[in-house]
Amino acid sequence: xxxxxxxxxxxxxxxxxxxxxxxxxxERIVTGRYPADSLIPxxxxxxxxxxxxxxxxxxxxxxxxxxxxxxxxxxxxTFVSSDLPAAREAATLNFxxxxxKSAEETRVEVLSVEKTVPPPTIAEQMHLAPDVRAVHxxxxxxxxxxxxxxxxxxxxxxxxxxxxxxxxxxxxxYEILLSQGIxxxxxxxxxxxxxxxPTFARWLDTEVGVPLLRLSRIVYDGARTPVQHLTLTVNPExxxxxxxxxxxxxNTLRTGQLVHDVPRPSAVGKKRAPSRR
Amino acid sequence: xxxxxxxxxxxxxxxxxxxxxxxxxxERIVTGRYPADSLIPxxxxxxxxxxxxxxxxxxxxxxxxxxxxxxxxxxxxTFVSSDLPAAREAATLNFxxxxxKSAEETRVEVLSVEKTVPPPTIAEQMHLAPDVRAVHxxxxxxxxxxxxxxxxxxxxxxxxxxxxxxxxxxxxxYEILLSQGIxxxxxxxxxxxxxxxPTFARWLDTEVGVPLLRLSRIVYDGARTPVQHLTLTVNPExxxxxxxxxxxxxNTLRTGQLVHDVPRPSAVGKKRAPSRR
Numbered sequence: 209x210x211x212x213x214x215x216x217x218x219x220x221x222x223x224x225x226x227x228x229x230x231x232x233x234x235e236r237i238v239t240g241r242y243p244a245d246s247l248i249p250x251x252x253x254x255x256x257x258x259x260x261x262x263x264x265x266x267x268x269x270x271x272x273x274x275x276x277x278x279x280x281x282x283x284x285x286t287f288v289s290s291d292l293p294a295a296r297e298a299a300t301l302n303f304x305x306x307x308x309k310s311a312e313e314t315r316v317e318v319l320s321v322e323k324t325v326p327p328p329t330i331a332e333q334m335h336l337a338p339d340v341r342a343v344h345x346x347x348x349x350x351x352x353x354x355x356x357x358x359x360x361x362x363x364x365x366x367x368x369x370x371x372x373x374x375x376x377x378x379x380x381x382y383e384i385l386l387s388q389g390i391x392x393x394x395x396x397x398x399x400x401x402x403x404x405x406p407t408f409a410r411w412l413d414t415e416v417g418v419p420l421l422r423l424s425r426i427v428y429d430g431a432r433t434p435v436q437h438l439t440l441t442v443n444p445e446x447x448x449x450x451x452x453x454x455x456x457x458x459n460t461l462r463t464g465q466l467v468h469d470v471p472r473p474s475a476v477g478k479k480r481a482p483s484r485r
Numbered sequence: 486x487x488x489x490x491x492x493x494x495x496x497x498x499x500x501x502x503x504x505x506x507x508x509x510x511x512e513r514i515v516t517g518r519y520p521a522d523s524l525i526p527x528x529x530x531x532x533x534x535x536x537x538x539x540x541x542x543x544x545x546x547x548x549x550x551x552x553x554x555x556x557x558x559x560x561x562x563t564f565v566s567s568d569l570p571a572a573r574e575a576a577t578l579n580f581x582x583x584x585x586k587s588a589e590e591t592r593v594e595v596l597s598v599e600k601t602v603p604p605p606t607i608a609e610q611m612h613l614a615p616d617v618r619a620v621h622x623x624x625x626x627x628x629x630x631x632x633x634x635x636x637x638x639x640x641x642x643x644x645x646x647x648x649x650x651x652x653x654x655x656x657x658x659y660e661i662l663l664s665q666g667i668x669x670x671x672x673x674x675x676x677x678x679x680x681x682x683p684t685f686a687r688w689l690d691t692e693v694g695v696p697l698l699r700l701s702r703i704v705y706d707g708a709r710t711p712v713q714h715l716t717l718t719v720n721p722e723x724x725x726x727x728x729x730x731x732x733x734x735x736n737t738l739r740t741g742q743l744v745h746d747v748p749r750p751s752a753v754g755k756k757r758a759p760s761r762r
Contacts, residue, residue: 392732419696455669
C-alpha cells in the first residue's frame with residue numbers, strides 16, 4: 209500500500225513487455241487516439257516512454273503490423289493502417305441524440321440454463337441460504353458474427369417458473385419476469401473492469417488478459433426481495449456504457465458514483481469501509 | 486470479424502501465459518471469488534481450464550505466493566492467504582444505504598495546469614477549432630497513501646479564468662466553474678476499460694497492462710456549449726462505479742446504456758452506425 213515511483217515495467221519479473229506494449233498501442237489505435245494513416249511515435253520515443261529496449265519495441269510493432277494495425281514505410285516511419293474500421297464516435301450530445309433513433313439488433317444464443325447452487329458471493333447478494341438452488345442462465349449476444357456480450361443471470365427458483373432455454377431464445381429475461389407478474393423496484397448496479405480469463409476470451413473472441421468491462425446488477429422487487437442477479441460482460445473494444453444526465457445528478461448514486469474500496473487512513477488494519485468520491 | 490473458436494491462449498505468439506494467469510487469478514482473489522483461506526483449484530484443473538502446461542501454472546502460482554496472495558501447504562493444496570485485506574463488499578441495497586452516510590476523504594495532488602492545444606478528439610468533442618488552446622489540468626487523488634484516481638480535465642479558456650494550481654488544491658473543479666457563474670446543463674458520460682500504459686501504471690501504482698476503468702464526461706452549459714471535458718481513470722482493484730436506480734430507468738441513457746460499436750450485418754463495409762442494447 210506504499211507508493212513507489214519506480215517505472216512499472218521493471219517491477220514484475222517474467223512479464224511479457226512486448227505483449228503489454230502491443231495491448232496499449234492497439235488500444236490507442238482502436239479508440240482513434242492514433243488515427244488511421246497517422247504516423248506513430250518513433251521506436252526511440254516508444255523505448256523512452258515504455259522504458260524498454262529497442263528489441264521489445266520492435267517485437268510489439270511487428271506483432272501490430274502482422275495483425276493489420278500498422279504499416280511500416282521504409283525510411284518514413286510507422287503508420288496506422290488506413291483500412292481500419294472507422295474509429296468509434298465519441299459520446300457527445302449529437303451522438304446520444306442519434307442513439308435514440310437506432311434499433312437493437314443483437315441475436316441471442318442460450319449457452320446454458322440449469323438449476324444449481326450459486327457461488328457464495330451471489331447467494332449472499334440474493335439473500336439465499338447456502339445450498340439453496342437457483343436458475344442460472346448463460347447467454348451470448350452477437351451482432352452479425354461479432355460476439356458482443358455475455359450475460360450471466362441468476363434467478364431464485366420461485367421467480368423462475370417461465371425461464372427456460374426456449375423462452376430465453378424469444379424474450380429478454382426481464383420480459384419473462386414481468387410476464388410472471390413480478391414488479392421491479394430498485395436496481396443496484398456496479399461497473400468494473402477485469403482481465404479476460406480463458407472462458408470469457410473464448411466467448412468474446414478475444415485474448416486472455418485483455419481488459420473487459422463488467423456490469424453487475426441486482427434487481428429487487430417492490431418488497432426489496434432480490435429477483436435477479438445479472439452480470440453483463442463486454443469487450444471495451446466493441447462496447448461501452450453511455451449515460452445522458454442532467455448536471456445536478458452528476459456524481460450521485462442515481463447516475464453512477466465512483467466508490468473507492470481503500471482503507472481509510474484512520475482505519476488501517478481494521479476492516480475496510482466503503483468510501484466514495 | 487469472424488468468430489474462430491480456437492482456445493485464445495494458443496492464438497498469440499509471444500504472450501506471457503503465466504503472467505496472464507497471474508492477473509486472472511489475482512483478480513479472482515481480490516474480488517473475493519476465491520475467498521480468504523479457501524482452497525483453489527488443483528494445478529491439473531488450472532492446466533485444463535487455461536489450456537497451458539504445468540510449468541506455466543506453477544510459475545503463476547509461485548508469483549502469487551511470492552506476492553502474498555497464496556499459501557501452499559505441502560500435501561494439502563494451495564490456499565488463498567488468510568491475511569488479505571477484507572474482500573470488498575458487493576454493491577447491494579444495504580451497501581448503497583451505508584454509502585450515503587460515508588464521507589469523501591481523498592487528497593488531491595495537482596500534477597499540472599497549463600494552457601495548451603488539446604488533442605484532435607478532445608477539440609472536436611469540445612467544439613473547439615483546431616489550434617485553439619484550452620486549460621488542461623491533471624490531478625491525482627489519494628486515500629491515505631493509495632493513489633485512487635487520475636483526473637484529466639480540459640476547459641475552454643473563456644470558462645477557465647479561475648482555474649489555477651492554487652484554486653484546484655482547495656476546490657473541486659466543478660465548484661470553481663460554478664463560482665464563475667457557469668450554469669451546467671446536460672452531461673454525457675462514457676465508461677470503458679483499457680490496459681494501463683506506463684504513465685497511468687506509475688500514477689496509480691500498478692503494472693503496465695492491467696485493466697483500468699475509465700469514465701469520460703462532457704459537461705455542457707444551459708446553451709449546449711461544452712464547458713468541461715473530464716476523464717477519470719481508476720484501478721478496478723480499488724474502485725468501481727455504483728448506480729442506485731429504479732427499474733423503470735434501467736437500460737436507458739439516463740442511468741447508463743450499453744452501446745456496441747459493431748458494423749450492422751446490413752452495413753458491413755459502410756461506416757459503422759452506433760447500435761444499442
